[in-house]
Amino acid sequence: MRRSRAFIPTTKEAPSDASLASHIYLSRAGFISQVASGLYSYMPLAKRVIKKIENIINEEMAKAGAEEVELSFVTPAALWQESGRIEKFGKELLRFRDRKENLFVLGPTHEEMMVDMVRNRITSYKQLPINLYQIKTKFRDEARPRFGLMRGREFIMKDGYSFHASIADMDREFDAMETAYKKILTRLGLDFRIVEADSGAIGGSGSKELMVLAGSGEDTIAVCSKCEYGANVEAAKRSGRVSIPEAPVAEFNKFKTPDIKTIEDLENFFKVDGYYTMKCVAKRAVYEEDSEIVLFFIRGCDTLQEVKAQNATGALDIVDVSEEELCELGLIAGFIGPLEQDKAKHVIDIDLKDAKNMICGANEEDYHFVNVDMSVLGQAYFADIAAVNEGDSCPYCSGKLSFTKGIEVGHIFKLGTTYSSTLKAEFLDENGKAQPFVMGTYGMGVSRLVAAVIEQHHDEDGCIWTKETAPYMVNIMISNIKETAQVSLGEELYEKLQARHVEVMIDDRKERFGFKMKDAELIGFPYTIVIGKELENGLVQIFDRKTKESVSVNKDEVFDEIMRLL
Template sequence: MKMSQAYIPTLKETPAEAEVVSHQLMLRAGMMRKLSSGIYTYLPLGQKVIQKVEEIVREEMNREGAQELLLPALQPAKLWKESERWEDYGPELMRLNDRHNRDFCLGPTHEEVITDLVRDEVRSYKDLPLNLYQIQTKFRDEIRPRFGVLRGREFIMKDAYSFDINEEALEESYQKMYDAYSRIFARCGLEFRPVAADNGAIGGSESHEFMVLADSGEDTVVFCNDCDYAANLELAISDVEFAIGDQEVAELDKVETPGADTIEALAEFLECSTKQLIKTLAYETDEGYVLALVRGDYQLNEVKLRNVLGVPNLEMADGEELFSATRIVTGFAGAIDIPNDVKVIADPSVMEIVNGVTGANEADYHYVNVNPQRDFTVDEVVDIREIKENEACVECGGDLTLTKGIEVGQVFKLGTKYSESMGATYLDNNGKAQPMVMGCYGIGITRTVAAAIEQNHDDYGIIWPVAIAPYEVSILVLGDGEVLETGDQIYNDLQQEGIDVLFDDRKERAGVKFNDADLIGSPVRITIGSRSLAEGNVELKVRSTGEELKVSVDEVVDTIKELLSKLG
């Protein structure tokens, strides 16, 4: 592509709205523009990168026998009511009505549609396994879109769905996708890790997320320094000894604690460690109120709590409603003397507390010398806390590290959740109907592009990995006449070799071209100027390393090919 004809509107200044680097650089490099909060237009340069990522995805999906199709983005509510996700999915589902006032939604994911298709079309175990995928625009009515394309309301995603006869066969399909994903992200030049993950609202039994390691990531990932253990913080467990040692059990007492409605304030007021405090959090679920107890120095992990309770939705209880229903006082909540129908879930860390502190369900009062079991009962003792850095790995005892990551892909074992609720069955070799065992597998295409930039950039701009670079080579000509002609010749020669080249033939000053080239970030830059051309040479520079070399005009193509394969 010739720069003089290309629509690549680069920006010298950083738009004020862009917070993270990938967002800033995608705007500045002329890859995209914002239409509305969380909704972007992809300009030619951005579209080119997207296509490169998509092509890698296609190749690796096809390699594992998955077949591409295209499902509708606009979906009738009827299907979502069948799977009960019309209610469960919540406000994130972009809903709309047609002229007859029928309910529709814009698909955030396509389990319903694909299951509907397959239940009508696939009858026999002989048709399985089956893996179908698409690359589609997805919609999510995000509560707060941010970070550019990393959390948008409209985004491009590859989603695949596998159908198998049983769990063993699913395991095989799952593994194929896991392997395909590992190859895809490796080919995209990303530093990533697969980690064990929560299934969330989508349901099912097992899941892994593919995380690109980056400080700007919204997820926290836990790794063991000594073994393969890796998990999303939402799921991560560790080996910790909570017992404090022998201590004389004292008598329960109620004390005044004016205004101490936070853990910090309370510890300060009572001049004790936060480890003595029983943090008591009240939640409302579809099945009533729940008190979740963790030791004061820990955070509650809501995902763990939700999974323990087996409810789809969990919300912090509203203070007034909670009080009128249960007499529990938020800020001074405690599990002592509460109604029987309030479920109490305690983290193991709580059970080892001796002579602890808990709210008295009365403003400005706490109980001290509280001892679990003696002073209150719990319905279940189970791990519901968020683990901390340097705790011991459950598998090998090694140190755990916490890192930030961007989720670019996730694989799920769905089991029969959708096939049962929607009646997707096949006939086994005994002629008996069985629910299909499903898996689903997503890759955020646009998010992958942004993640690649988060991981590959410097102060001057993007540093594309070769495989997803919109252009592998940028040619800058500094001058006209012979210089321009040489540039044109090299441009043609490289294109003959199937290399994507951006040829900056504009009548701009050198500085402008250099800066735009750095910003756009082609892996290799060729500079042609009268100085070196007088000796029959052009200059090559590798964007990532800064390595520079001079080569004669007739060696350019070979050298470029060599460089690119070395970088790729």
């Protein structure tokens, strides 16, 4: 492509609302253009990057034996009613009616559509397994889109769905997809981690997220210092504390603790570590029909992990409760304990099971119990509800957990029969018996990957595209287009590189050297061949965007040299 003819509107200044590097540079370098909140148009450079990412996905999916399809973007609301997700998704589903007043939604994900396509067409175990995917625009009417391509309302996603006759076969495919996704992200040149995740409302027996490590990521993940373990904090497990403080010595007793309501107060009053105190976090668990107050008990040094808490109760949502609501139940905030009290449902953190030497509220104003032995609560309901802390020990080895930030670029689920059951998608097994398909689903955010690459590969001058993602690999910069020798060498290289199918840009604009260099750095071509002053001595320079180093090369050797680098 000739830069003089290309539509690449670069600017010196970023839109005032952009804060993320990817948002700033993709805007400044003329990749994307915002049209409304969460809606972006892809300009030529972005379109090229997207195609490259899609090609890599297609190649790896083909190797893994998945077939590409394309489902319609406009989906009948009836399918969403059938699966029950029209309520679950709520306002995120963009709904509208056609001229005949039939209700439709813009597809935010395509489980229903895919199941609908397969059901009644795949009817025997002999036709299984199959794995179908598409790369397509999705729409979710997010309450708050932000960060450019990172969280748009309209975005491009690769979504794959596999159908199996057994759980074992689904597990096998799940692992195969994990491997394929690893290859894709590795080829894209990304530093990533595969972590255990909360399956959320989609359900299923397990899920993993693919996290691109970046400080600007919206997710916090806990990773082990020694082994491969990593998990989203929403799902992270631990085996307890690495070092346990010395236990206080006391007899079981009810102790007067006037106006001692917070964990900090307790620590100071009893001169004891928060580890040996117990706090109660009261929440209202909201179910489809009704709601109830649930008391979550965790160690004083821990915090409640709300996603875990929600999963433990099976609630659709958990919300805060006021002191007045607790009062109505006869509970006094600051003095609530799990002993001798059944005014509300209890959920106790698993780390408190059989804990000894504990201090907890006595359910009486200004009184706490000391030296409580939790094993007396034999039948109580224990669950993992506490957030892991940095420094907690790994659930699988002796390593320590630490936190890092990640961008969720993929999420793979073992769905099981969740959708096939409700949508009545069945096949006949070896015994001629109807069975719902066992399914897996595999998502990868394509447009988000564009942003993720830049989050991980940029500097103060702009984008640094990796070899597999660069919109153009080589930029030929003619310093002064009035110098015919420079022009003719540039044109010659341009022809030769094109003949070898190298993606090449030639900057033939009537601009000064500095202007063109800044522009090339902002766009982020991996290599720029600078044809300039040194040509008098038979030399040109190859500028490496990543290292910002230039090496002088004889003009007759530059073609071979650049081909060697690619």
